[in-house]
Amino acid sequence: MKRKDHVKMxxxxxxxxxxxxxxxxxxNFMAAGWHAYLSMSPPMYGVxxxxxxxxxxxxxxxxxxTINFLPFDEAGFIQYSGTASGADVDKNQxxxxxxxxxxxxxxxxxxxxxxxxxxxHQIVPTGDHDWxxxxxxxxxxxxxxxxxxxxxxxxxxxxxxxxxxxSYMRLNEGxxxxxxxxxxxxxxx
Numbered sequence: 001m002k003r004k005d006h007v008k009m010x011x012x013x014x015x016x017x018x019x020x021x022x023x024x025x026x027x028n029f030m031a032a033g034w035h036a037y038l039s040m041s042p043p044m045y046g047v048x049x050x051x052x053x054x055x056x057x058x059x060x061x062x063x064x065x066t067i068n069f070l071p072f073d074e075a076g077f078i079q080y081s082g083t084a085s086g087a088d089v090d091k092n093q094x095x096x097x098x099x100x101x102x103x104x105x106x107x108x109x110x111x112x113x114x115x116x117x118x119x120x121h122q123i124v125p126t127g128d129h130d131w132x133x134x135x136x137x138x139x140x141x142x143x144x145x146x147x148x149x150x151x152x153x154x155x156x157x158x159x160x161x162x163x164x165x166x167s168y169m170r171l172n173e174g175x176x177x178x179x180x181x182x183x184x185x186x187x188x189x
Contacts, residue, residue: 013161020066020107021058030055031082043136048129054087068112072158113145
């Protein structure tokens, strides 16, 4: 492996979450490529948001946000919501993206197959982004998009994976899936 003196971000492909926030009568959605489930008990989710982002200010003020996962057909909105600023445009109106308000001010994208309602637990500075950690207080999902075991139903769901440079690939039933019950059986000889 060749060593470089500068960092290249090659962690893609990866899922993109869309952060939703509602504050003082305004809703905003922003795509975020850096996010993770952090804890099962209590359930917590984290997302990296740049401090210069309009969404960052809204989340800090409202103390709550949603994490929305959209299907591949919504890759255009995912990209748009990550590049346009909610301070300048109403992204939902410009893109005609339907959303609904859940109890206590949690905005959910109507096309999301999975969404978490999060109360801000902690904000941790991490370089040029802050890691916003939320307690998951609600979960919404479209039952038909998941199998009984909780895994995605790829017959009814195409997940967009972000490749970088505004490119997305479709994760669906055409992708090989391996269940690894015995990790040593996959060991290279």
